[in-house]
Amino acid sequence: MILIRRLALLVLLCLVGWSAASRPVRAQTPLASKYMFADTTLLRDTLDLHFDRLFELADSLRTSPDSLRAYSIRYLLPLDRLARLADSLRVPVDSIGAVLERERYNPLTVTVERQTDFAYSSVYGVNRQTQSWSNSVNYDLVRGPIVFRNTTSVRIDRVNTEDYIQRAKSSNTETGWKFSPNFATGARINLRRNESFRPGSIYNKTITINEYQFSMRSKQQPSRNANTEFNLFTGPFNEPNSIPIKKGFSTVADGRLDYGRGIVAFDMNGNGTARLGEGHLKERVSFPTHDLQGGLSGTLSVQPHLPLALRIGYDLRDELVERPDTVTTFSEGVPTVTDTLNREPSNSAGADVSLQYQLRQWASLTATSRINTTTNQIAVSRNNRFVYDRSVTQDKGYGIDAQANARGWALDAHFSEGRPESETPRQTALQITTGSAADSVVTVNYRERSLSTARSISANLSKNLGTRLLVRGTGSVTLNEYRYVITDSSYAAETGDSRVDPSDPRDDYRQLYRVEATYSGLHGLSSTIGLEVSRTLTVFLKSNRSDANREDKVYRADWRWTYRLTRLLTVTQRNQINSAYTNILFRPERNRLGMSYLTITTLTSQVSPRLGLDITHNASYRPNGDYLLATDGENVFTISDASHDYTLSSRIAYTPINAVTISLEPYYQSTDRQTVNGSIRTPDNRRRSLNLSGGASVNLRVGERGALTGNLSRQIQSSRYERSSNGVLVQEPRAEIDYWTGSLQFSWRL
Numbered sequence: 230m231i232l233i234r235r236l237a238l239l240v241l242l243c244l245v246g247w248s249a250a251s252r253p254v255r256a257q258t259p260l261a262s263k264y265m266f267a268d269t270t271l272l273r274d275t276l277d278l279h280f281d282r283l284f285e286l287a288d289s290l291r292t293s294p295d296s297l298r299a300y301s302i303r304y305l306l307p308l309d310r311l312a313r314l315a316d317s318l319r320v321p322v323d324s325i326g327a328v329l330e331r332e333r334y335n336p337l338t339v340t341v342e343r344q345t346d347f348a349y350s351s352v353y354g355v356n357r358q359t360q361s362w363s364n365s366v367n368y369d370l371v372r373g374p375i376v377f378r379n380t381t382s383v384r385i386d387r388v389n390t391e392d393y394i395q396r397a398k399s400s401n402t403e404t405g406w407k408f409s410p411n412f413a414t415g416a417r418i419n420l421r422r423n424e425s426f427r428p429g430s431i432y433n434k435t436i437t438i439n440e441y442q443f444s445m446r447s448k449q450q451p452s453r454n455a456n457t458e459f460n461l462f463t464g465p466f467n468e469p470n471s472i473p474i475k476k477g478f479s480t481v482a483d484g485r486l487d488y489g490r491g492i493v494a495f496d497m498n499g500n501g502t503a504r505l506g507e508g509h510l511k512e513r514v515s516f517p518t519h520d521l522q523g524g525l526s527g528t529l530s531v532q533p534h535l536p537l538a539l540r541i542g543y544d545l546r547d548e549l550v551e552r553p554d555t556v557t558t559f560s561e562g563v564p565t566v567t568d569t570l571n572r573e574p575s576n577s578a579g580a581d582v583s584l585q586y587q588l589r590q591w592a593s594l595t596a597t598s599r600i601n602t603t604t605n606q607i608a609v610s611r612n613n614r615f616v617y618d619r620s621v622t623q624d625k626g627y628g629i630d631a632q633a634n635a636r637g638w639a640l641d642a643h644f645s646e647g648r649p650e651s652e653t654p655r656q657t658a659l660q661i662t663t664g665s666a667a668d669s670v671v672t673v674n675y676r677e678r679s680l681s682t683a684r685s686i687s688a689n690l691s692k693n694l695g696t697r698l699l700v701r702g703t704g705s706v707t708l709n710e711y712r713y714v715i716t717d718s719s720y721a722a723e724t725g726d727s728r729v730d731p732s733d734p735r736d737d738y739r740q741l742y743r744v745e746a747t748y749s750g751l752h753g754l755s756s757t758i759g760l761e762v763s764r765t766l767t768v769f770l771k772s773n774r775s776d777a778n779r780e781d782k783v784y785r786a787d788w789r790w791t792y793r794l795t796r797l798l799t800v801t802q803r804n805q806i807n808s809a810y811t812n813i814l815f816r817p818e819r820n821r822l823g824m825s826y827l828t829i830t831t832l833t834s835q836v837s838p839r840l841g842l843d844i845t846h847n848a849s850y851r852p853n854g855d856y857l858l859a860t861d862g863e864n865v866f867t868i869s870d871a872s873h874d875y876t877l878s879s880r881i882a883y884t885p886i887n888a889v890t891i892s893l894e895p896y897y898q899s900t901d902r903q904t905v906n907g908s909i910r911t912p913d914n915r916r917r918s919l920n921l922s923g924g925a926s927v928n929l930r931v932g933e934r935g936a937l938t939g940n941l942s943r944q945i946q947s948s949r950y951e952r953s954s955n956g957v958l959v960q961e962p963r964a965e966i967d968y969w970t971g972s973l974q975f976s977w978r979l
Contacts (some may be wrong), residue, residue: 230565234470239971241711241761245793245794247492248523248554249656249781267643267943268633271354271956279702280370280726280873284619285852295773297311297422300620302694302896303725304317309329309639312865316323316872317585318979319332325491335407336374336376336403336407336413336415336446336447337407337413337448337887339371339375339407339410339587339970341375342371342373343371343372343373343878344370344371344810345369345370345371345842345979346367346368346369346370346978346979347366347367347368347369347977347978347979348367348976348977348978348979349364349365349366349477349975349978350362350367350974350975350976350977351365351367351974351975351976352364352365352972352973352974353973353974354969354970354972354973355954355970355972356391356968356970357944357966357968357970358387358388358733359387359388359389359969360385360386360387360389360390361384361385361386361387362381362385363383363384363385363660364382364383365381365383365386366379366380366381366382366563367379369427373732374406374407374408375404375405375406375407375883376403376404376405376406376407377403377404377721378402378403378404378553379400379401379402379403380401380402381394381399381400381401381402381421382397382398382399383397383398384398384399384632385396386397391427392411392427393425393426393427394425394426394427394429395420395423395424395425395426396423396424396426397422397423397424398420398421398422398423399416399420399421399422399590400418400419400420400421400629401417401419401420401462402418402419403415403416403417403418403444404416404417405444405446405966410448411446411447411448411449411450411865412446412447412448413446413581414443414444414445414482414786415443415444416442416444416464417440417442417444417462418439418440418441418442419438419439419440419441420438420439420440421436421438421439422435422436422437422438423435423436423835424436424495428707429487431963434470434472434657435470436470436471436472436956437465437467437468437469437470437471437793438466438467438468438471438822439466439468439923440464440465440466440479441464441465441466442462442464442479443464443482444460444461445460445462446458446459446460446461446463447458447460449747449874452491454484454488454490455487455488456472456486456488457484457486457489457609458482458485459478459482459483459565459905460482460483460484461481461482462480462481462482463478463480463481464478465477465478465479466478466504466506466776467480471510471554472510473509473510473553473554473565474508474509474510474511474865475504475506475507475508475518475530475729476506476507476508476936477504477505477506477507477518478504478505478506478925479502479503479504479505480502480503480766481500481501481502482500482501482502482503482600483498483500483501483518484498484500485497485499485500486500486911487499490497490532490679492531492532492535493529493530493531493903494529494530494533495527495528495529495530496528497525497526497527498524498525498527499523499525500523501521501522501523501524501859502521502960503520503521503522504518504519504521504624505518506518506521506552507865508551508552508557509552509561509568510568510570511555513553513568514553515553516553516568518550518551518552518553518570519551519804520549520550520551520775521547521549521551522546522547522548522549523545523546523547523548524544524545524546524547525544526542526543526544526545527543527838528540528541529542530542531543531960534554535588536586536587536588536589537584537585537587538581538585538586539583539584539585539952540582540583540584540585541580541581541582541583542580542583543579543580543581544577544579544580544601545577545578545579546575546576546577547575547576547579547695548574548575548576549572549573549574549575550572550573550574551570551571551573551897552570552571552573553568553569553570553571554568554569554570554571554630555568555569556904558573558921562888566684568921570966571604573606573615573617575601575603575604575605575606576603576604577601577603577604578601578602579599579600579601579602580597580599580600581597581599582598582599583596583597583686584596584597590634591633591634591635592630592631592632592633592634592635593631593632593633593787594612594630594631594632595629595630595631595632596627596628596629597627597628597630598626598628599624599625599626601623601624601625602621602622602623602625602626603622603623604617604619604620604621605619605620606618606620607619607620607654609654609656609674609757610656611656612673618654619654620651620652620653620654620888621651621652621653622649622650622651622652623649623651623890624647624648624649624650625647625648625681626645626646626647626648626649626683627645627646627678627784628643628644628645628646629643629644629645629840630643631643636667637692637694638690638691638692639688639689639690639691639692640689641684641688641689641690642687642688642689643685643686643687643688644685645679645683645685646683646684646685647678647682647683648681648682648683649679649681649683650678650679650680650681651678651679651714652677652678652679652885653676653677653679654674654675654676655674655675655676655677656672656673656674656696657669657672657673657675657676658670658671658672658673659673659720659724659727659729660727661671661724661725661727671723672726673720673723673724673729673932674720674934675715675717675718675719675720675729676715676716676717677713677714677715677716677731677732678713678714678715679711679712679713679732680710680711680712680713680714681711681801682708682709682711683707683708683709684708685705685706685708686705686706687703687704687705687706687930688703688704688705689701689702689703690702690703692960697748697749697750698746698747698749699746699748699749700745700747700749701744701745701746701747702742702743702744703741703742703743704740704741704742704743705736705739705740706738706739706740707738707740708736708737708738708739709736709737709738710736711732711734711735711736712734713731713732713733713734714731715728715729715731716850720837726864733768733770733771733774734769734771735767735768735769735774736766736768736770737766737767737768737771738764738765738766738767738768739763739764739765739766740763740764740941741761741763741764742761742762742763743759743760743761743762744760744761745757745758745759746757746758747808752792752793753769753791753792753793753799754790754792754793755790755791755792756789756790757787757788757789757790758788758789758792759787759788760785760786761783761784761785761786761787761788762782762783762784762951763782763783763785764780764782764783765780765781765782766779766781769780772898773816775815776813776815776816777813778809778814778815779812779813779814780811780814781810781812782809782810782812783807783808783809783810783887784807784808785805785806785807785808786805786806786910787803787804787805787806788803788804788805789801789802789803789804790802797833797834797835797836798833798835799832799834800831800832800833801826801830801831801833802828802830803828803829804827804828804830805825805826805828806814806823806824806825806827807823807824807827807829808822808823809822809823810822811823817856817864818855818856819857820855820856820864821853821854821856822853822854822855822856822866823851823852823853824851824853824901825849825850825851826849826850826851827847827848827941828846828847828848828849828912829845829846829847830846830847831843831844831845831846832844839883839884840882840884841880841881841882841883841887842879842880842881842882843875843879843880844879845876845877845878845879846876846877847874847875847876847877848874848875848877849873849874849875850871850872850874851872852868852871853868853869853870853871854866854867854868854870854905855867855869867902867905868905869905870903870904870905870913871902871903871905871910872900872901872902872903873899873901873902874898874899874900875898875899875900876896876897876898876899877896877897878894878895878896878897879893879895879896880892880893880894881893881894885960888927888928888929888930889925889926890925890926890927890928890930891924891925891928892922892923892924892925892942893919893920893921893922893923894922895916895919895922896920896921896922897919897920898916898917898918898919899916899917900914900915900916900917901914901915902915904953911953911956912951912953912956912958913952913953914950914952914958915950915951915958916949916950916951916952917948917949918946918947918948918949919945919946919947920944920945920946920947921944921946922943922944922945923942923943923944923970924941924942924943925940925941926938926939926940926941927939927940929951931975934977934979935975935976935977935978936952936974936975936976936977937973937974937975938973938974938976939971939972939973939974940971940972941969941971941973942969942970942971943965943967943968943969943970944966944967944969944970945965945966946961946964946966946967947963947964947965947966948964948965949961949963949964960969
């Protein structure tokens with residue numbers, strides 16, 4: 230017994246020490262108050278979607294919850310599978326789709342010995358003004374070490390009103406031989422053709438890109454803690470219909486290095502493209518061209534699994550494009566066309582450093598710093614032709630994020646300061662004073678630098694009062710400064726003492742405070758009440774722009790609630806009151822007040838397993854007015870105009886059989902606007918509209934390998950507008966639209 234007690238005490242001490250030394254994963258922390266009620270009844274009852282632990286996972290992956298949810302829907306993957314896939318591929322969540330699309334042609338990713346997969350899909354769609362028809366074929370063949378894959382698609386779009394046709398065709402084929410699980414060679418052919426055609430138009434355009442490449446893919450593991458990849462594609466290319474026309478030899482290479490051991494882990498990604506050949510405009514002189522592109526990016530992490538972690542990231546890009554062009558000059562009114570070769574270099578470089586300290590599950594502090602510079606070539610108009618000029622942007626800044634959880638309280642605080650700068654070419658018309666009666670106006674080109682400073686601080690404090698009540702407070706303050714400097718005044722040789730004024734400097738100040746409480750009760754009851762106050766101040770520093778200085782104050786109160794009345798009926802309502810005060814600092818006669826009262830009510834009912842019904846009613850009243858000077862010297866608010874808006878919409882869906890759904894969606898809208906003069910209200914305009922959409926959708930299996938899906942509906946839109954004429958509403962002709970819309974898709978998989 231004594232031995233067991235000693236062992237238990239030893240195990241307890243080891244657990245305590247491990248919990249103090251190990252860094253918990255943020256997505257696995259206990260449910261904090263800021264994550265309460267994330268799975269709303271709207272998602273559960275109407276959309277049948279479940280995103281368990283959405284907020285915690287988004288916080289762990291450093292992305293927004295709405296973006297993470299969109300990625301889950303786009304890739305048709307659960308959240309946990311999405312996170313594991315991003316971790317295994319070592320890419321951000323938003324890059325999973327691009328990586329999967331790229332790797333589908335990689336022979337080294339094939340794990341089966343024999344496979345034959347053929348899929349065909351055809352989609353035809355018709356709308357009021359357009360028609361589209363697309364066909365696609367995917368063919369995968371695996372026979373031991375031999376891999377063959379092809380994807381071909383053809384799409385035709387037609388605009389009926391303009392008789393405009395656009396065709397897009399593409400075919401990507403790759404075949405390879407796996408000499409080993411880590412090395413494969415082969416060839417690939419990429420063919421693309423885009424056509425835009427309108428009868429009788431001189432702007433018809435066809436672009437064709439053909440690439441024929443030898444491919445090599447390899448994986449290596451030089452040590453137990455290191456993995457590398459290297460891929461090479463090289464071969465001729467031809468662009469006979471592009472602008473400019475190019476052909477030659479291209480080489481594309483990319484590689485990756487991952488290393489992790491102990492407290493250090495880093496990854497490096499590199500890629501480069503070289504296209505050497507010749508280019509020319511149609512029926513013009515050819516030039517030897519060199520298009521080069523290269524990039525290097527990666528991260529270095531120190532102690533990624535310990536409470537104190539350091540992360541350094543970098544990204545370098547460099548690109549050079551050579552483009553043949555023509556220059557037209559005039560000598561004594563006679564034009565001369567000269568062929569030239571434009572060089573369009575661009576590059577970017579950036580780095581960021583992040584230092585994070587995690588105090589168990591109670592608090593974390595993260596300090597970040599960043600700097601990046603980008604240089605691009607942009608097209609500008611000079612002397613009635615487009616030329617390329619340089620644009621330079623730079624951004625540097627730092628930020629501090631703090632999070633704390635204690636005794637049911639949760640605090641998120643953020644501070645950031647950034648100093649973005651940009652220098653771009655500008656053009657303006659400058660009036661030159663000559664002292665004579667008639668002054669001349671010349672067009673000048675110059676460069677202007679924008680110097681900005683952005684500071685912001687925000688905090689979010691929440692507290693769980695029991696298991697059903699959450700209170701939250703949010704506050705933020707932002708200050709932005711904008712300054713401008715002319716960096717190129719070479720135009721002064723033409724303008725003498727006349728100078729271009731830089732853009733108007735200004736300061737923007739914003740603050741926002743919000744307090745809300747959320748209650749989650751029984752029977753699907755959820756209620757949130759909140760109060761929000763915001764203030765925006767815009768100050769122009771030049772005296773000639775001071776009359777545009779303004780202050781905007783907005784007060785908003787809202788109440789949102791959801792309740793499941795019965796097992797089959799759920800009601801949701803949102804009520805909101807807004808008042809926006811606009812104060813023109815040096816023009817008080819232009820001060821204005823706008824108010825709005827909004828109520829949105831939605832009833833959702835699943836009458837039976839085959840019949841669903843949604844009804845939404847939206848009512849709003851928006852009075853607006855000015856401040857007038859009364860006889861006693863005080864400003865008095867007077868309503869100048871007001872509008873009443875009502876909408877009523879519904880959706881009825883009935884599924885008589887599993888493969889067919891019939892739906893009807895009516896939508897009615899009413900808008901009345903009045904002007905007020907004293908105590909007299911005069912109608913200004915009135916609009917009534919009714920939209921009706923009804924149709925059916927089908928999802929039918931064709932045999933064991935085919936599927937037929939699509940929808941067909943009729944759209945009927947009718948509206949009438951009445952405009953005031955001398956205080957009397959005059960009806961305009963009724964506007965009516967009636968058309969069919971739909972799409973049909975057939976797919977077959979062998």
